């Protein structure tokens with residue numbers, strides 16, 4: 390009787406040992422998996438940290454670029470730096486709050502270290518239309534009637550004239566206004582002595 394009991398007990402212990410062995414093996418495997426995924430996560434975290442650091446640095450650099458450009462802009466100018474100027478795609482823009490002739494507008498821009506706007510892209514044209522203000526742009530044919538040039542002397546290539554413009558309808562219409570807020574049919578030629586709002590542009594480079 391004793392022998393049978395001892396035998397049963399031995400069997401139970403053997404089974405128990407096997408179970409423990411197997412759960413030990415499972416736990417070891419699980420631990421190894423956790424270790425691997427811990428290592429992967431650590432690596433991922435380090436990569437994220439490093440790309441976060443890079444982006445932070447890049448952002449700070451961009452901020453500084455804008456501030457420097459702004460300092461140049463406002464160098465001879467009484468308003469606090471950045472005041473009244475809007476940044477868009479590499480340039481700063483200033484819209485007047487009063488109206489005057491094309492030539493006076495241009496003088497004002499020059500005093501600000503800028504010039505009347507030169508429209509080089511569809512994006513810029515759309516940006517200007519977004520103000521919903523009828524205003525002078527830096528485009529004139531006052532040098533040679535019919536030959537439209539930007540204020541930096543470059544000839545006009547991409548045009549956004551309204552249908553039928555330029556037509557020099559009233560005596561001399563030698564200066565261009567942004568008149569309609571339809572991106573493709575927007576400009577009109579008018580006499581330069583007309584009183585309009587205006588927009589200055591200063592490139593940041």
Ligand code: MAN
Nearest residue numbers: 554556558559562577578579
């Ligand atoms: C109309 C059109 C234009 C012209 C203006 C002048 O709108 O004929 O082409 O420039 O009048 O006020």
Ligand code: CA
Nearest residue numbers: 556557577578
């Ligand atoms: Ca006209």
